[in-house]
Amino acid sequence: MISAMRLLAPWVAMAVLFAAAPHVFTSGSALTMMSVMGTMIIFALSYNVLLGQTGLLSFGHAVYYGLGGFVAIHMMNAVIHAKLGVPVVIIPLVGGLAGVGFGFLFGLVSTKKAGIVFSMISLGIGELVSSSSFILRTFFGGEEGITTNRSALAPLFGHKFGPQIEVYYLIAAWCFLSIVAMYALTRTPFGRMCNAVRDNPERVEFVGYSPRVLRMISFCFAAFFAGIAGGLTAINFEIMNSEQLAAEQSSLALFMAYIGGVSSFTGPIVGAVIVTFLQITLSDVSSVWQLYFGLMFIGVVLYAPDGVVGWVKLHQQAALRGQLWRLAPSYALVAPAFAAAGVGAIMLIELANRQFELVQSEGSAMRLFGVGLDAATAPPWIVAVLLFGAGAVAIRLLWPRIGDAWGAVNERLHSRDAA
Amino acid sequence: MLQLIIFSTLNGVLYGMLLFMMASGLTLIFSMMGVLNFAHASFYMVGAYFGFEISRRIGFWPGFFIAPIAVGAIGALVERYGLRRLHRLGHVSELLFTFGLAFVIEELVQIFWGKLPVDYRVPPSLDFVAFRLFDTTYPAYRMFMLLTAVAMFAALLAGLTRTRVGIIIQAALTHPDMVAMLGHDVPKIFMLVFGAGAGLAGLAGVIAGPALVTQPSMAASLGPILFVVIVVGGLGSLGGAFVASLLIGLVQTFAVAMNTSLAAIFGSAAPPFLGDLWQVTVAELAPIIPYVLLVLMLIVRPTGLMGTRET
Amino acid sequence: MTAALSMHDLHKSFGAMSIIRGVSLDIEDGERHAIIGPNGAGKSTLFHLTSGRIRPTSGEVHLHGERITGLSPFEINRRGLSRSFQITNIFPKLSVYENLRCATLWSLGHKYAFWRSIDRLRDVRERSQWLMEQIGLTGRRDVPAGVLTYAEQRALEIGVTIGGGADVIMLDEPTAGMNNSETEQAVALIRKVTEGKTLVMVEHDMSVVFNLADRISVLVYGRIIATDTPDRIRENAEVREAYLGQASHQ
Numbered sequence: 008m009i010s011a012m013r014l015l016a017p018w019v020a021m022a023v024l025f026a027a028a029p030h031v032f033t034s035g036s037a038l039t040m041m042s043v044m045g046t047m048i049i050f051a052l053s054y055n056v057l058l059g060q061t062g063l064l065s066f067g068h069a070v071y072y073g074l075g076g077f078v079a080i081h082m083m084n085a086v087i088h089a090k091l092g093v094p095v096v097i098i099p100l101v102g103g104l105a106g107v108g109f110g111f112l113f114g115l116v117s118t119k120k121a122g123i124v125f126s127m128i129s130l131g132i133g134e135l136v137s138s139s140s141f142i143l144r145t146f147f148g149g150e151e152g153i154t155t156n157r158s159a160l161a162p163l164f165g166h167k168f169g170p171q172i173e174v175y176y177l178i179a180a181w182c183f184l185s186i187v188a189m190y191a192l193t194r195t196p197f198g199r200m201c202n203a204v205r206d207n208p209e210r211v212e213f214v215g216y217s218p219r220v221l222r223m224i225s226f227c228f229a230a231f232f233a234g235i236a237g238g239l240t241a242i243n244f245e246i247m248n249s250e251q252l253a254a255e256q257s258s259l260a261l262f263m264a265y266i267g268g269v270s271s272f273t274g275p276i277v278g279a280v281i282v283t284f285l286q287i288t289l290s291d292v293s294s295v296w297q298l299y300f301g302l303m304f305i306g307v308v309l310y311a312p313d314g315v316v317g318w319v320k321l322h323q324q325a326a327l328r329g330q331l332w333r334l335a336p337s338y339a340l341v342a343p344a345f346a347a348a349g350v351g352a353i354m355l356i357e358l359a360n361r362q363f364e365l366v367q368s369e370g371s372a373m374r375l376f377g378v379g380l381d382a383a384t385a386p387p388w389i390v391a392v393l394l395f396g397a398g399a400v401a402i403r404l405l406w407p408r409i410g411d412a413w414g415a416v417n418e419r420l421h422s423r424d425a426a
Numbered sequence: 427m428l429q430l431i432i433f434s435t436l437n438g439v440l441y442g443m444l445l446f447m448m449a450s451g452l453t454l455i456f457s458m459m460g461v462l463n464f465a466h467a468s469f470y471m472v473g474a475y476f477g478f479e480i481s482r483r484i485g486f487w488p489g490f491f492i493a494p495i496a497v498g499a500i501g502a503l504v505e506r507y508g509l510r511r512l513h514r515l516g517h518v519s520e521l522l523f524t525f526g527l528a529f530v531i532e533e534l535v536q537i538f539w540g541k542l543p544v545d546y547r548v549p550p551s552l553d554f555v556a557f558r559l560f561d562t563t564y565p566a567y568r569m570f571m572l573l574t575a576v577a578m579f580a581a582l583l584a585g586l587t588r589t590r591v592g593i594i595i596q597a598a599l600t601h602p603d604m605v606a607m608l609g610h611d612v613p614k615i616f617m618l619v620f621g622a623g624a625g626l627a628g629l630a631g632v633i634a635g636p637a638l639v640t641q642p643s644m645a646a647s648l649g650p651i652l653f654v655v656i657v658v659g660g661l662g663s664l665g666g667a668f669v670a671s672l673l674i675g676l677v678q679t680f681a682v683a684m685n686t687s688l689a690a691i692f693g694s695a696a697p698p699f700l701g702d703l704w705q706v707t708v709a710e711l712a713p714i715i716p717y718v719l720l721v722l723m724l725i726v727r728p729t730g731l732m733g734t735r736e737t
Numbered sequence: 738m739t740a741a742l743s744m745h746d747l748h749k750s751f752g753a754m755s756i757i758r759g760v761s762l763d764i765e766d767g768e769r770h771a772i773i774g775p776n777g778a779g780k781s782t783l784f785h786l787t788s789g790r791i792r793p794t795s796g797e798v799h800l801h802g803e804r805i806t807g808l809s810p811f812e813i814n815r816r817g818l819s820r821s822f823q824i825t826n827i828f829p830k831l832s833v834y835e836n837l838r839c840a841t842l843w844s845l846g847h848k849y850a851f852w853r854s855i856d857r858l859r860d861v862r863e864r865s866q867w868l869m870e871q872i873g874l875t876g877r878r879d880v881p882a883g884v885l886t887y888a889e890q891r892a893l894e895i896g897v898t899i900g901g902g903a904d905v906i907m908l909d910e911p912t913a914g915m916n917n918s919e920t921e922q923a924v925a926l927i928r929k930v931t932e933g934k935t936l937v938m939v940e941h942d943m944s945v946v947f948n949l950a951d952r953i954s955v956l957v958y959g960r961i962i963a964t965d966t967p968d969r970i971r972e973n974a975e976v977r978e979a980y981l982g983q984a985s986h987q
Contacts, residue, residue: 131720197851215843298533
C-alpha cells in the first residue's frame with residue numbers, strides 16, 4: 008500500500024502542478040508561455056524516444072510535428088465546414104495519427120541503418136518535406152499558412168475552448184497523458200530492448216531481436232507523439248505554416264532534449280521548460296537571444312553532456328549521503344568567477360550587437376542590466392573585456408579545487424558503500 | 427537550345443567544383459577523424475564575409491590570399507580547443523559540437539554584418555566578358571572560379587600523393603591508430619587536416635561570394651546539399667565526392683533552366699489530388715532534387731556511389 | 738540421427754584471401770565439441786559463419802537439419818543457436834540484471850510487446866534471477882556492466898549467451914585472459930550451464946579443452962585436419978606437428 012503510494016506520488020504531484028499552475032502564474036503572458044511549454048514538453052519527449060532511448064540522432068523530427076499539425080488543422084476546418092460534432096479535444100489524436108502515418112512511411116526508409124546514415128537521411132527527408140511545403144501550396148497554404156478557429160468546433164460540456172485558460176487545460180491534459188504513456192513505454196520489454204539497441208545493436212541481434220524492427224517501432228512512436236504536439240500547436244495558435252516543418256524546429260527539439268539531458272526520462276521535460284522560457288523571455292530582452300542558445304548548447308556539449316538533469320543527478324548521491332557541504336566552499340569560490348565571466352560575455356555580445364548591427368538604425372546608446380551605456384565609447388568595452396578575462400582566468404585557477412572537493416566526496420561515498 | 431546546354435554545362439560544372447571544394451575537406455575530416463563537421467558550410471560563409479571585408483578595405487586579391495588562411499586558422503583553433511576535448515566522448519558529441527558551432531557562427535555573422543546581403547563585388551580586374559556564344563555572354567569571373575577550383579584540386583592531389591605529410595594523412599585516413607604508434611603526432615595531423623579543410627571551404631567562400639549572394643543564410647542553404655554530396659558519393663570516398671558534386675551541380679543547374687512542368691507537357695487538366703504537382707515547374711523543384719537523390723541513394727545503395735563504409 | 742549443427746564444405750574468402758577452405762563438420766546433439774588451432778586458423782571466422790554474422794562464400798550450415806545458411810543472426814538465434822564473443826560484447830550501460838533480462842525476453846515470448854509492463858512479468862524476473870545466480874553475480878545486480886571486472890564481464894557474457902535457453906551454445910574463447918583460479922571457476926560454470934545442451938567451444942587453453950571436450954576438431958589454415966576424441970588427438974602426429982608442438986606438456 009505504502010509503496011504504491013510512493014510510486015504514484017510523483018505523478019499526483021505533477022498533476023497537481025499542472026492543474027494549479029495557472030492559479031499561481033495568473034498573467035496572460037504566463038498562460039501563453041505555459042501553454043507553449045506543454046506542447047514543447049511532448050515534442051521534446053518524443054524526440055528523446057529516438058535519441059536518448061534508442062540512440063537515433065534525428066535532424067528532421069519537425070516533419071512529424073509539422074505534418075501532424077497540418078493534418079490536424081485541415082481536419083478542424085473540415086469538421087467546422089461540415090458541421091460535424093467532433094469536439095476539439097480529440098484533434099490532437101488526429102495529429103498523432105497523421106504523425107505515425109508519415110512516421111511509418113518515412114521510417115521504412117529511415118530506419119534501415121542507424122548512426123550517421125540515419126542522421127543524414129533524417130536531414131534529407133526534413134529538407135525534402137520542408138522544401139515541398141513551398142511547392143504544395145494547397146495543403147501548406149504557401150506564405151500565409153493555414154488558419155482555423157478552434158471555438159467553431161462542437162463544444163465539450165459547454166466549453167468552446169476560445170479562452171486561453173481552457174486551451175491551457177486541454178494542453179495540460181494531453182501533456183500529462185503523453186508523459187505517462189511515454190514513461191510507461193520505457194518500462195516495457197520493447198522499451199528495454201530499445202535501450203539495448205542504443206548501447207550495442209550488434210549484440211541485440213544475437214539475443215534474438217531485429218534492430219531494424221526495434222528502430223522502426225520506436226520511430227513510429229516518436230512520430231506519433233510529435234504529431235500530437237503538432238496538433239496541440241495547431242489548436243493553440245490557430246495557424247500552421249511551413250516554419251513548423253523547418254530545420255530550425257528540428258534543431259529546437261535537439262536543443263531542448265540535450266540541454267535538459269538525454270540520458271534521463273525527465274531531462275527533455277526540464278529542457279523544454281527552460282528553453283521555452285528563455286525563448287520567450289530572452290527574445291524581448293535581446294535581439295541576439297539565439298546566440299545565447301547556441302552558446303548554451305555548446306557549453307552543455309562540452310562540459311555537461313548529461314544536461315541539466317544529469318548535473319543535478321551528479322549531486323544527488325552526494326546530497327542523499329549528506330556530503331554536499333563538502334562542495335560548498337569551492338563552489339562558493341568559483342561562482343563569482345562564473346558570474347563575472349558570464350556578465351562580461353553578455354556585455355561583449357550586447358555591445359557588439361549594438362555597435363555593429365543596430366548602430367545604424369537605433370544609435371549606440373543602450374541599457375544593460377539597468378545601466379545606460381554608449382556602445383560607441385571605449386569604457387564599456389574595457390569593463391566587459393576585463394570582467395570576462397578576469398572571470399575566465401579565475402575559473403581556470405580555481406577549478407582544481409572543485410576537483411579536489413569532489414575527490415573527497417567520492418572517497419566518502421565509496422567507503423560508505425564498502426562499509 | 428545548344429546555347430542553353432553549353433552554358434548550363436559550364437555553370438553546372440562550376441557549381442559542382444564549388445561543391446567539391448567543400449566536400450573534399452568534409453570527406454577528409456570525416457574519414458580521418460570520424461567527425462561529420464556540421465560547421466563546414468559555416469567556414470565557407472566566414473570565408474566569403476572575410477573576403478568581403480578585406481576586399482572592401484584593401485582589395486580583392488589580398489582577401490583572396492588572407493581570408494582562406496584566416497578561416498583555416500579558426501578551424502585549427504576549433505579543433506584544438508573544442509573538438510579535441512570531445513574525442514573521448516564519441517562522435518555524436520563531436521557532431522553536436524559542430525552543430526552548435528554552425529548555429530553560433532551564423533548568429534555572429536549577423537551581429538557583425540547584419541541580416542541583409544552584403545555587396546561583395548567582382549573585382550574590376552576580372553569584371554569582363556570571357557566569351558560570347560550565340561547571343562549570350564559568359565563572365566570571366568566564372569572562368570576564374572573554375573580555374574581556381576582546378577588549381578586547388580591539382581594542389582590537393584599533389585599534396586596528398588607527393589609530400590611526406592600527404593602520405594601520412596593518407597595512412598591516417600584508414601589507420602589512425604597505427605599511424606600514431608609509428609610515432610607521428612596524430613593530434614597535430616588532425617588539427618592540420620581540420621584547419622586545411624576549413625581553409626578550403628573558406629577559399630570556396632572567397633571566390634563564390636561575389637558570384638553568389640553573400641548573406642547569413644548561405645551556410646544554411648548550402649550545408650544540407652554538402653551532406654547529400656558526401657552521402658551520395660559514398661562516405662569517406664574522395665572520388666565519390668567528386669562524382670557526386672558534379673552530378674548534383676549539373677542536375678540542379680539543368681533543372682533550374684527548365685521551365686517545363688507536367689501541365690506544360692500533358693495539358694492543364696490536372697488529375698485529381700495532383701493539383702499543385704501538376705502546375706509546378708521543374709525549375710521550382712530544383713531545390714529538392716538533391717534530397718530526392720539522397721533518399722533514393724540511401725534506399726538503393728546505402729554505401730553511396732563509391733563508398734566503402736556506411737558509418 | 739540429425740546432427741545438432743552441421744557444416745558442409747564451408748568456404749569463406751575476403752577478396753583474394755581465403756580464410757576457410759572447405760570445412761565440413763557434424764556436431765552431435767548433446768556433445769561438447771572443442772575447436773582448436775593456431776592463431777589465424779579461422780576459428781572465429783567459423784563462428785561468425787555459423788552464427789550468421791557473415792555469409793559463407795559457399796557451403797551450407799544446418800541447425801537440427803534445418804538450413805540456416807545466409808540467415809541473419811537473430812533468425813538463427815531464434816532457432817536455438819546462441820554464441821558468445823571473444824571480446825566481451827555486452828550492454829555496458831545496463832546493469833548486470835538488465836543485461837541478463839534482455840537475453841531472456843525473446844525466448845519467453847515477449848518480443849516487441851510495448852503494452853506490458855516488464856516489472857510485472859514474473860517469468861522474466863524469475864529467469865533473470867536464476868541466471869544471475871548461475872553465473873554468481875547476484876551481489877553485483879545493479880552494477881552497470883561496463884564497470885565490472887574482466888572476469889565478471891566474461892561470466893556475464895556467458896550468462897547473456899545462455900539466457901535465451903538456446904540448446905546449441907557456442908563459446909568463443911571463454912577463458913581468454915583469465916588466471917588459473919578464474920579459469921577453474923569458468924570451466925565449472927560452463928559445465929553447469931551447458932548440462933544437456935550442445936556446446937561448441939573455441940579455446941587455446943589445452944587444460945580446459947581436455948577437461949571439457951567430448952571431441953576435438955583441429956583447424957589449421959582454414960581446414961580441419963583432424964576430428965577425434967581428446968586422447969586420439971593427443972596422439973595424432975599431424976596435429977602434433979601442426980599445433981601442439983614440442984613444448985606442450987603431456
